[in-house]
Amino acid sequence: MxxxxxxxxxxxxxxxxxxxxxxxxxxxxxxxxxxxxxxxxxxxxxxxxxxxxxxxxxxxxxxxxxxxxxxxxxxxxxxxxxxxxxxxxxxxxxxxxxxxxxxxxxxxxxxxxxxxxxxxxxxxxxxxxxxxxxxxxxxxxxxxxxxxxxxxxxxxxxxxxxxxxxxxxxxxxxxxxxGRASATKLCRSIIIKGLEALLCDCSAAARDSNVADDVYRSLSETFPSIDWPSLALSMRERVEKHGIRRAAEMREAADMLDELGYDSRLARAVADRQEIGASVKSTR
Structure with missing residues (x-):
């Protein structure tokens, strides 16, 4: 500093x-x-x-x-x-x-x-x-x-x-x-928040189906630089802690897509999943 x-x-x-x-x-x-x-x-x-x-x-x-x-x-x-x-x-x-x-x-x-x-x-x-x-x-x-x-x-x-x-x-x-700075941020958020939502669903389904090790092993063969179990855990924790704020951000990303003439349904689904993830923790 x-x-x-x-x-x-x-x-x-x-x-x-x-x-x-x-x-x-x-x-x-x-x-x-x-x-x-x-x-x-x-x-x-x-x-x-x-x-x-x-x-x-x-x-x-x-x-x-x-x-x-x-x-x-x-x-x-x-x-x-x-x-x-x-x-x-x-x-x-x-x-x-x-x-x-x-x-x-x-x-x-x-x-x-x-x-x-x-x-x-x-x-x-x-x-x-x-x-x-x-x-x-x-x-x-x-x-x-x-x-x-x-x-x-x-x-x-x-x-x-x-x-x-x-x-x-x-x-x-x-x-x-x-506008330029915000566009850069929200385009990035579509990937980051989207990946968080996908990994939350993937890890939960893999765990409940008793195939988590097999799924993570397969993902590691495709993306060997990523520690998938650790990433899934950290992303789930982020969603549980910050899902409400992240959902609001993703709805802004969806608005941006609408304004640009693109389909925003996926971004809005990600927002909903972030919000659900935060509510899961609040009910524990």
């Missing part, structure tokens, strides 16, 4: 306050890393914050994050507002933010939404005078944390990347227009 911030950023001043809308896995992971830098403060709002405590609010405060009761409160004085809600709330978060975003304030939308959803979100922020930057998080954040690859698009993407990369992020500007 970079050394704590001590000098000015290229293209502007210091980033001294970051505000999160949404404080799930991504928000918590990023916030903990940002707070390792001297002079940086973090606020967060989440609809699950209880007014007088609660698990998620307590977790935020334990990290040193200012937990606020409304997003506008957290955004006051922030250099960057990071939207990290669920995919289906992406545009709604931008609509709300348009009421309080300050002129020139960065709104970094890292939700896994379709290109058109991101474009609509951008309009809300830019009409209000903010600087909308789309972000596409290209891998799970658990291990790389701030170093997870993020593609960025928008007029100010290069400036924001310079500033946040100085705080340990790994942002790559790919376009000055909004």
């Amino acid at each position: 970079s050394a704590p911030l001590s000098g000015p950023y290229a293209g502007g001043g210091h980033v001294v306050k970051i505000a999160f809308i949404g404080f799930g896995e991504v928000g918590q992971t990023f916030a903990a890393e940002f707070l390792k830098f001297r002079g940086v403060s973090v606020s967060a709002f989440d609809i699950q914050f209880a007014p007088n405590g609660g698990l998620l609010r307590d977790r935020a405060e334990a990290l040193g994050v200012e937990a606020v009761d409304c997003p506008s409160e957290g955004a006051q004085g922030a250099d960057v507002v990071i939207s990290a809600v669920t995919a289906d709330q992406c545009e709604a978060a931008a609509v709300t933010a348009a009421d309080y975003i300050s002129a020139g304030q960065f709104f970094f939308d890292i939700n896994s939404a379709s290109p058109n959803t991101k474009r609509r979100a951008a309009v809300h922020i830019e009409i209000a005078g903010g600087s909308y930057i789309e972000g596409a998080v290209m891998a799970a954040v658990t291990v790389p944390k701030l170093q997870v690859p993020i593609l960025a698009g928008g007029d100010g993407a290069a400036i924001l990347a310079t500033r946040l990369n100085a705080l340990g992020m790994n942002i790559k500007p790919v376009a000055t227009e909004v």
Whole structure:
């Protein structure tokens, strides 16, 4: 990780306050890393914050994050507002933010939404005078944390990347227009989330038919570089833990396919399977 911030950023001043809308896995992971830098403060709002405590609010405060009761409160004085809600709330978060975003304030939308959803979100922020930057998080954040690859698009993407990369992020500007980063992310998601759904069904059927070893052995002959039993287990665990969020992302991918004129039924079936996988764990 970079050394704590001590000098000015290229293209502007210091980033001294970051505000999160949404404080799930991504928000918590990023916030903990940002707070390792001297002079940086973090606020967060989440609809699950209880007014007088609660698990998620307590977790935020334990990290040193200012937990606020409304997003506008957290955004006051922030250099960057990071939207990290669920995919289906992406545009709604931008609509709300348009009421309080300050002129020139960065709104970094890292939700896994379709290109058109991101474009609509951008309009809300830019009409209000903010600087909308789309972000596409290209891998799970658990291990790389701030170093997870993020593609960025928008007029100010290069400036924001310079500033946040100085705080340990790994942002790559790919376009000055909004949509390209999200399209890259969701095309990848069709494969990753689809494979998760397929492996959940394959492993369950193979186990119940008492042929799991034979199936994995056959798969290994075709794809020898993959440890299929381990992959099946890890993908099932991902679906059980994150299936609701992943289902929302896959419905955004399906919307993208519709907008491009392709059949989205398979993507929507994957979304349904992700959601079912998450509900399986909740009933155990």
